[in-house]
Amino acid sequence: MSERENPSGSDNQDEDKSERKTSSSQPIPTGSRGPSYFASEPLQFRVRGSTITGASPPKFVSFEDIMKAAHGMQNMALAHEIAVDQDFKLEPFEPPDNSYQKIVKETMHRAYFDILREQLNSDPPEYKQALVLLEDVKQGLFSILLPRHTRIKQMIEEVLDTDFIKQQAENNSLDFQKYAKFVLDLMAKLAAPARDEMIHNITTMTDTVEIFRAILEALEVLKLDLANTLIALLRPHVQKDSVAYEKAKFDEMLTISEDGLQHTREWLWRHVDTSELTLPVSDPNVIRNVTAQTLAKAYLELLEWDDSNQYPETAVLDRGRFTELGAQVYRLVAVGALLLVSPTAAADPIPHRDNLRDRITIIIDNISNDRELEAVLPAVADEVVHLTEQLLARVGQPPLAADTAHLVRTQIAALADPDNRVRQLVRTRVLEFLKMVLVCGGGARAVPAGLSGVTSQLTAAAGALLRCVMHNKAVFTHHYMDLVAERLAKSS
Template sequence: MSSDDKKLGASDPKDTGTGPRIRTQSECSVTSDDGAQSSSGKRQRTTSAQFMVSSGLTSASPPKFVSLEEIMQAANGMRDMALVHQIVVDDDFKLQKVEPEPNTLHKMVNDTMRKAFWDLLRNELAEDPPNYTQALVLLEDIKKGLFAVLLPQHTKIKQQISEILDSELIKQQAENGALDFGHYAHYVISVMAKLCAPVRDEKIKELTQTTDVIDTFKGILETLDLMKLDMANFTLQMVRPDIIAHSVELERKKFADFLAVQSDGLERTKKWLLKHVDTSEVPPANSASYDSFVKTAVKKASWDAFIDLMDWDENEPYPETFLIDEARLRDLQVKTNRLTAIGTILLVTLSHAGPDLQSIAEFKASLKDHISILLQSIQNDKDLKQVLPNVAEQVICDVKEAQKKYNFSGMNDVSETVLRQQIEQISNEEHKIRSLVRQRIKEFFMDIIESSTAAPQKVPTGLSSLQRELAAIAGQFLRIVSHNNTVFCIYYYDIVAAALPKPA
């Protein structure tokens, strides 16, 4: 395992909310709701009206009316929050060029408009004398594009571009029939070659070898778009530490703005969280002990609720506090179910293959790879059921080849039939070995999010061959729930505390 995988629950004293640590209630609410720290360092239970109203924990407030402008501002705030959240939880996050979906009206209109522009430019340049109306517009757009990829220190280059791509000068050349359109194309390409990232060098080389002037300028615009994207991602990478440092504060504020215009904005969150709250335990009478009792209950309910997200019904909407992570959680759930199936097939196969093959690491690795390839596209149990007959055939073939390779006794027809049936029955959700594997994986995830030390976590028994895949999923899941708990722990605390029995 990598250093990150070895300790997926490591914490840092300077944690800003992006690390993999699950924050306890005492950590996330050491100050009172108005920002003033209590003298004891504990959370003051004088919860502000803002949080009580926004979380729906009081029904005594009068009805509140909001304007369309407030609703739109809240919606925009949630989009800002989504972008910040994406940057925090995804180390590989990059801005991508947005293209219309294939075979859509948007795509057709977009392609038609582009073709019309370039056809018009080609026709104007072919006139005698050439018509430079569209060409002048194009050069002005290119100049703006070059400015967009310049850094503040590129003052001399900016001045040179302004002088050479001077709109008035180019216009005078066009009017006098002295405009050399190709000359400006070569100049622009030379500037782009100095400014572009190394990944665009091949594209620049292609442009220098293009002879058709229209194709050249078309390539220039496409490459400038890519360079602007490169510059945006470079800037994003530079400011990422600052974004991460302030992400918790920003996400809390944006979500509070959302709740201000959405009175039932925590309805699903409360339903999800309260399923895991034990209200039968008798609370202690002592106030200090009761405070500890509440914190323990919040911690346990939160952990159980987080694990519950990995078995989420695909027809049920996620809690409001996890809406931004919905796609990520769905993806992790699919990956976990796929890994559960792979682990189950491996255990079933090895139990039938005999102790001799069980001890050969090369065979187990090859078997796992073949099973993984066959299951890589499954999304649900229906897909799994359809592909399992092929998996069974592949597994039996692998076992026979390995037995022959290592001079072990082969399976008889009865054993082969039993193994095939066992594998095909794995699509059943109640399959005993599959249920056992799923439970072990969930316990592994729980151990990770509960851990507050740097000790490595033990891989579930029988699943050591899936160590790398399990660590990858656990790491992504931990990052999501850790950041989520840091941002929303105030709401979780209030929801759970309100449901617990009060001391006599």
């Protein structure tokens, strides 16, 4: 494609020459560039599905931050998030409503298109802002290309050639529709099939300004798609490099710290069990087995962490994640206990149980402590009684007796007590299941008795916990074994 080829590729060079010979209606200013669509701020993204908190990186990051973390490991915490969190995603950064940043952004974008429309509607038309627009579109297209797309980049440079477009504008022959068609055709080829409808909708527009407004907005969406695709592709490499990098950086920190493992030592030593050992212990295999058992119990403590203790240094990057997983397990225990105390009928039990579980899950969503649980239990009791009576009516059985309904409500209210026997039973079985997963790793595991109704939630929690623990162990196991060996030596 030559630099004089038109964007749609359907017209010949003679037509291009005639366009350049047309008399200029108004000279195009060559001074400073007009306001840019991207001038107010670089494109930023919000981290979704991540538990970035405290010592971790901010929740709003640029695409460049992600790529640096992925390739160079300059930001250990961000690289750690990509490596550990399978759901690590980016979303468009949107400033809070009525915030100064949002007002500025909306004002800049509105002014951008207002200037464009005003200049295009003037007599004769003015194209200063149009040139800015096409340059922004060009840069937007570049942002959704991969490094290997050298031929496509060359084609964009040729078609959206700044000097040639300026000549067309000076000759009053700038055809926006041709450039829009070229851009949309290229976006359709580069975008994922899920974006076909979005791009097709733009092709149905007729207003030039609105077409290019939609193009620029779509380019931001495609850049986000590319970022998330690259993160998924890079994750295995980040996981591999992140372990070595975190090891090196942590060991470097230990050389300048008086005792960089003080809180980790206290955490592990609380869980070392020497009751069945013949002390002193020096066998590496015994130390390895004791370490595995100790770590399983220690990681479970992180799910129910007592803030009066100092958090272990080796888990600080994942503190938010362990806290979130702890809340997830807390709700899992609550749902499991509620299902056990809820009445069931012999007819159609599984659909009823699953429907009941889903409704309970909605009600207790986002709770994480006993006070919050106690506050929602009356609503849960109402829902349990209501769904049970619906089931009984459907199978032709009489409704719940008043004393039975009262008993159900009483049993549900009693679950607010952390020492409730049913709740403690479910908690014990859930934690034992998670401990077995941590000790034994992958493979099939039997769901504990009474917890079949929360199988999917239990396996999801176990999978998320195991991913986080495996990464942590890959980085710090050598320190953990040393600390356990130290404890066993002191027990002799």
